[in-house]
Amino acid sequence: MYVQALNEALVEEMGRDASVFLIGEDIGYSGGGVFRVTTGLADRFGDGRVRETPISESAIIGTAVGAAATGLRPVAEIMYMDFITCGMDQVANQAAKISFMSGGQVRLPLVIRTPSGMGTREAAQHSQSLEAWFVHTPGLKVVMPATVYDAKGLLKSSIRDDGPVLFIENRMLYYEKESVPEGEWVVPLGQAAIRREGDQLTVVATAYALHKALKAAEMVAGEVSVEVIDPRTLVPLDMEAITRSLEKTGRLLVVHEAPVRGGFGAEVVRRAMESAFEYLDCAPRVLGGAATPMPYSPPLEDACVPQVEDIVAAMRAMVGR
Amino acid sequence: MSDDGARLVGMLRTMYRIRFFEERVKELFGQNLIWGGVHLYIGQEAVATGACAALRRDDYLVSTHRGHGHCLAKGGDIRRTMAELMGRDTGYCRGRGGSMHLFDPEIGLLGGNGIVGAGLPIALGAALSAQYRGSDQVCACFFSDGASNQGTFHESLNLAALWKLPLVYICENNLYAATTPASKTLPLPDIYVRAAAYGIPGVSVDGNDVEAVYQAVSQAVTRARGGEGPSLVECKTYRIEGHCMVLDCHRDPEELAAWKERDPIRMFEGRLLEMGVIATDDIAELRSQAEADVREAVEYAQASPFPSADDLGLADLPAAVVAGF
Numbered sequence: 001m002y003v004q005a006l007n008e009a010l011v012e013e014m015g016r017d018a019s020v021f022l023i024g025e026d027i028g029y030s031g032g033g034v035f036r037v038t039t040g041l042a043d044r045f046g047d048g049r050v051r052e053t054p055i056s057e058s059a060i061i062g063t064a065v066g067a068a069a070t071g072l073r074p075v076a077e078i079m080y081m082d083f084i085t086c087g088m089d090q091v092a093n094q095a096a097k098i099s100f101m102s103g104g105q106v107r108l109p110l111v112i113r114t115p116s117g118m119g120t121r122e123a124a125q126h127s128q129s130l131e132a133w134f135v136h137t138p139g140l141k142v143v144m145p146a147t148v149y150d151a152k153g154l155l156k157s158s159i160r161d162d163g164p165v166l167f168i169e170n171r172m173l174y175y176e177k178e179s180v181p182e183g184e185w186v187v188p189l190g191q192a193a194i195r196r197e198g199d200q201l202t203v204v205a206t207a208y209a210l211h212k213a214l215k216a217a218e219m220v221a222g223e224v225s226v227e228v229i230d231p232r233t234l235v236p237l238d239m240e241a242i243t244r245s246l247e248k249t250g251r252l253l254v255v256h257e258a259p260v261r262g263g264f265g266a267e268v269v270r271r272a273m274e275s276a277f278e279y280l281d282c283a284p285r286v287l288g289g290a291a292t293p294m295p296y297s298p299p300l301e302d303a304c305v306p307q308v309e310d311i312v313a314a315m316r317a318m319v320g321r
Numbered sequence: 322m323s324d325d326g327a328r329l330v331g332m333l334r335t336m337y338r339i340r341f342f343e344e345r346v347k348e349l350f351g352q353n354l355i356w357g358g359v360h361l362y363i364g365q366e367a368v369a370t371g372a373c374a375a376l377r378r379d380d381y382l383v384s385t386h387r388g389h390g391h392c393l394a395k396g397g398d399i400r401r402t403m404a405e406l407m408g409r410d411t412g413y414c415r416g417r418g419g420s421m422h423l424f425d426p427e428i429g430l431l432g433g434n435g436i437v438g439a440g441l442p443i444a445l446g447a448a449l450s451a452q453y454r455g456s457d458q459v460c461a462c463f464f465s466d467g468a469s470n471q472g473t474f475h476e477s478l479n480l481a482a483l484w485k486l487p488l489v490y491i492c493e494n495n496l497y498a499a500t501t502p503a504s505k506t507l508p509l510p511d512i513y514v515r516a517a518a519y520g521i522p523g524v525s526v527d528g529n530d531v532e533a534v535y536q537a538v539s540q541a542v543t544r545a546r547g548g549e550g551p552s553l554v555e556c557k558t559y560r561i562e563g564h565c566m567v568l569d570c571h572r573d574p575e576e577l578a579a580w581k582e583r584d585p586i587r588m589f590e591g592r593l594l595e596m597g598v599i600a601t602d603d604i605a606e607l608r609s610q611a612e613a614d615v616r617e618a619v620e621y622a623q624a625s626p627f628p629s630a631d632d633l634g635l636a637d638l639p640a641a642v643v644a645g646f
Contacts, residue, residue, distance in 0.1 A: 021453065048453065054483070059476035062442020063449055066460075069431055070381065070450035089473075093436050094443060102424035102432060103414035 002145075003174040005152035006037045006113075010075065012184055013159045014045055017073060020159060021049040023060055024077030028052035034079055035115060035174055057087030061112060065094050068110040068164075075159060081116035081168065082128045095164040096139030109162045113155070117170040117208055118257060118305055124293035127301070129207070129258035134166045135234050135267060141165045141189060142234040146210040148178035150232055153187030161189060170207040192238035194245070198225035200319050202245040204268055205255040206231060209306065213255050216311035224319050234264055242268065243275040250281035251318050257305045260288035287314050326598045330607070332374055332531050333593060336366040336586050337611035338399060339390040345615050346389070346406060350566045354623075355406050358435070359420045362390035364529075364561035367585035368493050369394035371534025372461060372554075375542050381429040381447040381460035383440040385493075387560075388433035391463055392423045395430055403618035409625035416628040429458070437498075438471030440464060441490075445477055448486035448551075459487040459545040461538070467498030469512045478551070482519040485550035489541040490516075492553065493528060495560035500570030513555035521551050528556030529585040532592075559583075 014020045022038060028050045032039030042050040053060050057078060064074035078084045084091060091112065099108050118127040134142045143158055143165055145151040151169070158165040195210065196217055203226055205213035210230050217226035227245050231237055246252055252272050254265035265286030272284055290304040306314075343363045349355045362369070365387075373394035376382065384391040392402050397413075405412025406420050413423055421435045431447055434440045444462035451458040468474055469492060481488045492512050496503045503510070516523025522544070526533040534556055541552035559580035563569030593599045599607075630638060 051449075051484075054476075054479060056476040056480060058473050059442045059445055059480045062439075062444075062473070062477070063446040063480070066383075066431065066443040066446020066448075067450045067453070068446070069426075069443070070447045072446075072450050072453060074446070089436055089439055090442055094434075094439055098424075098432060101414055101418040101422040102426075103412070103417045105414070105424050105426050106432070 001174070002148045002151045002176045003035065003037055005148045005180065006155055006169065007039060007041070009152040009155035009159070010038065010041060011044065013156055014041070014049060019071065020073045020075065021051060022075050022077065023051040023053060023063055025053055025055055025060070025079050027077050033077055035171065037113070038077070057083055058090055061087040061090035061095065064110045064112065065090055065098065065108065068108045069098065069106050073109045073159060075111045075113060078112060078114040080126050081114040081130050082125050084112070084114055084130065091134070091140070091166070092137050096137050099163060100139055107162050108164050111155070111158045111165045111167050113167045113169060115169040115171045115174070117172055118294055118301060119172045119208065121296060121298055121301060123296040127294035129256070129289070131168055131234055132258055132263045135264055139164065140235065142168065143189060143232070144168045144207050144234060145232065146170070146173065146207050146230050148176060149180050149185075150187050150193070152180070153185050154189070154232060156184075156186045157189050160186070168207070172208045187232065189233045190236035190238055191232065192241040193230045193232055194227065194241065195230050196226065196228040198227040199248050200225040201251040201253060201315055202227050202229060202242065202249045203253045203255060203315070204229045204231060204242060206234070206264065207257065209255045209257050212306065212308050213311055215308045216315060219308070219312050220315050223321055224315050226315060237268075237271070239271050239275055242272065246272060246276040246279045250279050252280065252284035253314055253318055254284070254286045255306055255311055256288045258289050259291050260286050261291050263288055282318060285314060285318060287311060328374060329593055329598050330603075332370050332535070333586075333589055333599070334607050334611060335370045335394050336531065336589065337608055338614055339366045339369065339393050340586060341611050341615045342389060342393060342399065342403070342618070345619060347566070349407070349619070355420070356408070357419055358386065359406070359566045360387040360564065361562040362387055364580065364585070365493055365495055365558045366390055367531035367589070368491065368528045368534055368556045368558055369463075371531040372463075372491050372538040374535050375538040376459070376461055378428055380458050381431055381444070381451070383431050383444040383447065383460060383462045384423065384433040385440060385463050385465060385468070386421045386433060386435055386437065387465070388421065388423055388463070391433075392425065392430055396428045397423065397425050397430060399614055399618045400621040404622040404625050407622040408627060409622050410628040411622070411625040415632075438464065438468035438473040441468065441471070441473040441477035444488055445480055445486060448481065448488040449484065451487055452484070457546050459489060459542055461489045461491055463491050463493060465492065465498070466494040466496065466503045466507060466512060469515065470506055478516070478519045478521065478553070481551040482521045485548065487545035487548070488551040489538060489545055490551060490553040491538065492555045493558055494555055495558050497560050497564065497570060499564045500568065511555065513553055516553035521553060523553040523555065525555045525557060528558030529583050529588060531585060531589050
């Protein structure tokens with residue numbers, strides 16, 4: 001399971017490197033985080049390395065920043081991505097900028113883990129996908145694992161990275177199952193994965209939307225040949241993989257659950273226009289969330305983000321079927 | 322000269338260096354050789370000087386937007402400091418940081434900050450790092466009356482108290498937050514009393530008395546180094562200049578005159594003369610040495626090249642935007 005993979009990554013990295021420690025709300029003996037990612041870690045490593053904090057997001061992220069600047073490798077947990085707003089200065093003005101502003105004198109090897117996404121019927125303050133804010137902020141890497149394998153491999157790479165990494169998990173994926181190898185592996189940051197090969201349409205999809213896109217591709221198999229790409233890290237973005245795919249397919253659809261307006265999909269389209277314009281047979285499209293705060297009631301919530309049938313319709317429309 | 326005498330003279334020297342540095346910065350700003358948000362430290366020299374005299378070189382220091390004095394008092398290189406303010410490649414941050422963002426890991430200086438109150442959470446991390454590694458370093462966290470009203474102040478003190486972090490909070494209550502007087506922003510005039518809310522010691526000292534600052538911070542440092550946790554030292558002082566070079570603020574002329582009467586440097590000179598630690602000639606020599614240091618720093622900076630944009634190592638400078646990134 002995705003949640004176990006994250007847990008294993010933390011166990012392995014903490015075991016490997018004594019400078020790695022965890023900090024966040026409820027992450028220790030109180031229960032291993034509300035999504036149980038850190039379950040058992042306080043028992044294993046003690047409360048000196050699994051630091052349970054008050055509800056103080058600025059203090060959590062700021063502590064991670066100061067500790068990283070002085071030689072440690074903190075992994076901070078923000079319980080819901082929505083709550084990162086409370087510590088936003090520490091992310092956007094401090095973590096993202098210190099290494100640069102110091103002229104490279106200060107390294108900042110820190111990871112902020114946080115779950116995002118909708119589908120859990122928690123309304124507008126617990127259901128946001130805010131990755132675009134951080135993609136827009138120079139100085140951060142932005143990682144979004146969509147599979148169990150990547151959850152572990154990317155978290156390990158993020159912890160070993162010498163810069164600040166925003167590691168965005170997805171709540172709908174925590175209990176996703178997948179058979180993975182035993183033991184250790186790492187997935188390098190900045191390498192996209194081709195999840196399905198095809199030659200008529202390239203779909204770039206992130207996090208939970210990847211799973212929906214794969215289902216949609218399966219449903220149109222035989223009528224539309226779809227290539228599905230999981231960028232895995234939004235910054236740095238593996239534009240080469242996307243461009244190579246567009247050379248083959250000539251059509252680009254980006255799918256994510258975050259609002260489309262000013263979003264990551266628009267960024268992929270912008271870059272595709274620069275790198276692959278001559279290959280494109282039709283206008284690229286972005287399928288994403290509506291420009292509305294997330295509603296609570298299930299039919300309303302479901303209507304606000306692309307569902308499998310929406311993706312199927314877009315796939316068919318783009319290849320003229 | 323006794324050790325104590327040497328310490329006192331050393332503190333006077335530091336105060337001169339800060340004062341002359343700041344006076345020169347003011348001139349250079351007027352000549353368009355320094356830009357941006359420059360926040361002068363004139364009048365507050367006793368705080369940085371007294372506090373840093375109580376710290377070791379390897380102790381951490383979290384600074385503020387008004388941080389030139391902190392950097393110099395902690396042992397920062399005056400030439401690299403000036404070069405940074407003048408945007409040169411030889412500056413501390415190779416021209417990336419400027420006045421508000423001085424960093425020098427060699428002396429534990431973890432940066433100034435353009436965001437009021439933002440250093441308080443970062444100080445938690447430096448102090449935790451020392452505690453985690455089993456080092457006996459402490460972290461001195463400077464902030465001001467303005468920052469004491471930020472949420473970060475409360476989050477930071479709460480967590481530091483909870484975890485007994487080796488932190489010394491040094492509040493420079495200079496009576497103005499940007500242009501707004503403290504009387505309009507603080508429901509009680511004293512900030513040190515807020516320490517009681519977190520169960521940690523809080524003291525108030527005359528921030529224009531360098532010895533008083535030194536003594537109070539030394540006690541707090543001893544406590545922090547001994548594993549007893551954080552303290553809050555409020556230094557009552559006064560910001561002689563406006564908020565920054567482009568934003569002055571109205572002050573009651575009588576208030577200003579009264580504080581100028583309490584100039585921390587003149588007060589300290591008088592005391593050292595009285596104690597017989599120095600003579601009038603020594604003062605003249607210390608002053609001229611400090612002036613020479615500042616002069617040399619400016620010459621060094623002016624002779625230094627500006628950084629090249631090529632060194633940013635970016636594919637996405639606007640001129641190269643077609644290359645994308």
